[in-house]
Amino acid sequence: MKKSASLRAPSGAKQTPGDCFGVRPRNDVVWILVAGFLISTLASGSTCVSITTRLLRALPFIGHRLAVDDVLDLSWETARRIRYEPCQSGESPIARAERILGVKLQGTKPIGKGGTRTVYLHPNDPSKLIKIVEIKPTKEGDPTEKAIKRQVWLNKFLTVRGFKVAKMEETPELWNLGIFIEENRPGTPLGKSTSAQGIENGKKLISELAKIDDPVYYAVFNRLGLTMLSALPVQSPYPKIGTLNPKTVQKGSGNHILGIDVGKNFENIHVEANDEVVLIDY
Numbered sequence: 001m002k003k004s005a006s007l008r009a010p011s012g013a014k015q016t017p018g019d020c021f022g023v024r025p026r027n028d029v030v031w032i033l034v035a036g037f038l039i040s041t042l043a044s045g046s047t048c049v050s051i052t053t054r055l056l057r058a059l060p061f062i063g064h065r066l067a068v069d070d071v072l073d074l075s076w077e078t079a080r081r082i083r084y085e086p087c088q089s090g091e092s093p094i095a096r097a098e099r100i101l102g103v104k105l106q107g108t109k110p111i112g113k114g115g116t117r118t119v120y121l122h123p124n125d126p127s128k129l130i131k132i133v134e135i136k137p138t139k140e141g142d143p144t145e146k147a148i149k150r151q152v153w154l155n156k157f158l159t160v161r162g163f164k165v166a167k168m169e170e171t172p173e174l175w176n177l178g179i180f181i182e183e184n185r186p187g188t189p190l191g192k193s194t195s196a197q198g199i200e201n202g203k204k205l206i207s208e209l210a211k212i213d214d215p216v217y218y219a220v221f222n223r224l225g226l227t228m229l230s231a232l233p234v235q236s237p238y239p240k241i242g243t244l245n246p247k248t249v250q251k252g253s254g255n256h257i258l259g260i261d262v263g264k265n266f267e268n269i270h271v272e273a274n275d276e277v278v279l280i281d282y
């Protein structure tokens, strides 16, 4: 697998999942100086209360912007080069994958299907999967390229952060066609697991994901304009992850805006035979 030179953790960053993001010292100093200057300048004026209040309200947002500057930026390098090539008319994404990979998929049962991808066991190697993206364009346009970028970006980011993630082969030419070759990690979706140890490990993973969820949401939204919305079972024994966004979330729907999409019923987290948990999608 080709290793991206830019994909390394920033110096001093720990490799454990969920650590708080480091902040680039350069940005840190600039923001502290700007905030210090504004606060000291405004503190004497009569309108200082409302302006200072606004500034303070903006601080979490600034914090998120700073956070995404760090490891997410390192992971962005590969993803940003992706240029999705839509299928020629008459050929489906699955037929194109068969032609490009030289395998037969249609007529065999996919091992899974999510909202955007159909997943087949690789006919030449059962330790691998072939995931084929098929997203219907909306009236705003075709979000496929953005969705592929997000997937590659987050795969690299989560890996660098030390999360256990199904490995994705480094195949930019296939990503451009909406095809991913990934490691097969069979297991039970966390929401359906009856293993006490598996559920315990799942809860730990979700609390680690919760720590990075907001920065990831802001990064994906700011850079790709994508918003992930999911109805998470927030009453469950699992810690809630995701940010409630009052502007876009229907009141009472239970929907949450997410950075990392753990899937309905936590199906993007597999509990493996040894009770370890792995992210198979995000």
Ligand SMILES: Nc1ncnc2c1ncn2[C@@H]1O[C@H](COP(=O)(O)OP(=O)(O)OP(=O)(O)O)[C@@H](O)[C@H]1O
Residues within 6 Å of the ligand: 111, 112, 113, 114, 115, 116, 117, 118, 119, 129, 131, 166, 182, 183, 184, 185, 186, 187, 261, 263, 267, 268, 280, 281
């Ligand atoms: N690495 C894997 N190992 C084993 N099974 C997998 C793996 N990846 C995906 N699957 C199976 O395929 C299904 C769909 O895959 P995946 O979640 O990647 O698709 P998606 O369309 O991106 O999903 P979503 O609707 O969550 O966005 C999974 O729910 C799971 O059953």
Ligand SMILES: [Mg+2]
Residues within 6 Å of the ligand: 114, 115, 263, 267, 268, 281, 282
């Ligand atoms: Mg999924």
